[in-house]
Amino acid sequence: MESLRLENCGFCFSLPPLGQLPSLKELTIARMSNITNVGHEFYGECGSLSKPFESLETLRFEEMSELVQWVQLDAGEFSRLQKLEIIKCPNLIGDLPKKVPSLVRLNVEKCPGLVASLVSATNIREVVLEECKGVQFDMQGESSVESLKISSFASLEEFASELFTLTNLKELEVEDCPRLLPFREGMMCLNNLRNLSVRRCPKLELPLSVEMSHYYTSLENLILSGCESLKSLPLGLFPKLQNLKIVDCINFETLVIPEGIDFQNLTSLRTLEIYGCNNMAFFPCGGLPAPNLSLLSVWVCEKLKALPEQMHTLLPSLQNLYLFNCLEIESFPEGGLPSKLRCLLIANCKKLVGGRRDWGLQRLPSLTQFALAGEPEDVVESFPDERLLLPSTLTYLMIATMPNLKSLNSRGLQLLGSLKRMEIYNCSQLQSLPEEGLPTSLFALKFWDCPLLKPRCRMEEGEDWHKIARVPVVSIDGEAIFDQVYLGPIGEASFKEGGCGLDSTRSALVSVGMRFHAFILIWVHLWRLVVVVEVGR
Incomplete structure (x- = not known):
């Protein structure tokens, strides 16, 4: 047996002698609510010819709510252990293993009762410490560490000077340390540091003089x-x-x-x-x-x-x-x-939108993706209007949150001879589609929260049905009402890699719109939250 996971064994009060499994490489013990002690029985008998867990490479303790003590033998166990993870063991106290010469990754999260020094391991590369107020930052000599993440140390005010002797450190993340004071200039000697992330540390400052x-x-x-x-x-x-x-x-x-x-x-x-x-x-x-x-x-x-x-x-x-x-x-x-x-998104920038006559987008030869989102007070009634000229290179167009938008400008849209995908969100007054129809190049059309338009686009019956009948994929409020190529709903997850023909077109449209989807949907969500807050005041 090389891999074993013990989980949710509610009637188990002690662990079996798992250390006697000579081929075991990966062991996870999780959510064993009646285990309070990991003692000698965990290792089994120790002989002169074999050591407990002699093949173990990965050991995890996860969500052991009642675990208080983990006994260490210091008899050569864990000689091949590479990954040690202890997560959500709030009552665990005592030491981490001290002799783990092969350890590469150490992850200790949400173990506030653990009082221990960091393990000494000459090969350790990655250390993650989260909400472990008793763990000491004693890493002197551990120059092999390349990645260090420190999170949720409410009382930490200053790093030990040994941290800044980690000359091989390439990635440092510090999060949620509200009392952490500015780095001393003489300590920032991490010349190999490539990635630095500091989050929610209000007192922390970096040395930023020339x-x-x-x-x-x-x-x-x-x-x-x-x-x-x-x-x-x-x-x-x-x-x-x-x-x-x-x-x-x-x-x-x-x-x-x-x-x-x-x-x-x-x-x-x-x-x-x-x-x-x-x-x-x-x-x-x-x-x-x-x-x-x-x-x-x-x-x-x-x-x-x-x-x-x-x-x-x-x-x-x-x-x-x-x-x-x-x-x-x-x-x-x-x-x-x-x-x-290539890609331009403008959302809730009222003054900027007011000066759209001077944007000059029609002079941008590479612009293929454009999204414009308004605000509750937006007065735009037709899009695109005479003040906004769009380039013929557009393949993707998105309009959102224009509460007074009533119509789409046929002349402006017909100039978009390369348009493949158009999406319109949260335009409650949009009444109809252009009588002259939509660009013949259009492959996918999507509406969301356009209540006046929805009944007009009902298949075979709606007044605007004939205007969209030639568009291969049409979706309203997430429901595919027309799908000539059997794509199912147009929702982002439904676009899958295709082989050729229309499927290849569909795959291409994914890359065109995916980033804009993320941005604009986040924007719509934020706008609604603002409205809820204002109403609740």
Whole structure:
């Protein structure tokens, strides 16, 4: 026997001598509510020729609510153990095994009663510690650790200095440590660190002076979430940074390009995402010199007045631009948007939508995906109207939350000769489809929460049925009312890889719309929550 899982054995009060199974490689013990002690019987008899668990590679204790003690023999057991996981054992006290020379991964989660030092293992690569207030951060000499996650240590104020001797550390995650104080500058010597994530640590600060730039020479991915002390971030400190995400940092005001830092330091940046930073008012003066940036996403930055300057020249590789709830942005920057832009989402940006005449989307030769979402006060009655010209290259079009939208503009739609998929959400006043019909290229049509339109599109009977009869796939409120290629409901999960012909077209449409689906559906959900909160006040 190589693998064994004991689970939900409610009448079991002690464990059998599992250590005597010579071929056992993986053992999981879970939800054994009457097990209070893992004692000597767990190992069985120890002889001079064999050791308990001599082949075991993975050991898990999961949700052992009454487990109090785990006896260690320190007799050479677990000599081949590579993965040790102890999860949700709230009453467990005592030590972790001390002699596990082959251990690679240690995961201890939600064991607040466990009081122990971290295991000494020369080969350990990954350590996860969550809600284990008694575990000591004693990893001196464990330079092999490459990944460390520390979460939910309510009383932790400072890391032991040994943490910063982990010279091979490539990934560090710190979450939900409300009392954790700023890193001391002399401790941030993790020169191989590639991924750094700090979430919900309101007092934690990183050393961000220009003199500290050598601390971040290898950093590629940076996530800062719920860091109330963060007010600005000097981008020039991170020469290899590829992906930057800043979330719910309520005092964050701006990105900074420090003087004396060569602009070429931003050539590695690929994605920039800023969410829920309501004090952010502007981007760096002169724009963002990030020639390889492909994604810019800005959500719920209500004081932000403008996008980066000179986007058309400084961001030549930008392909995806997502804007949500940026209430003060009035226009795109002078010079317009980058010519390689493929995907554009604009949601709840009232002032920006008001100036749509100057968007110049028809001049974007690569734009294939466009989503526009309004707000409860939106006054748009026809789409696309004479103030918004769309490029003929569009293959995907989504419209959402336009409560006063009554009609679709036939002339504007007929110019979209490449349109394959169109989706309309939450347009309660939309009364009918264009008399001239929809673009002949259209493959999939989807409506959701358009109550006046639904009866008009009833198969063979509705007044607008003849306008959509040629569209291969039609869905209203998640129900496929017409499906010429036997696709079933158009819901996102129903699009599957196909082999050729129409199936290949269907597969292609998945990649066209999937990201927009995620963004727009999240937006619709958030908008409804706002309405509920306002009504409840």
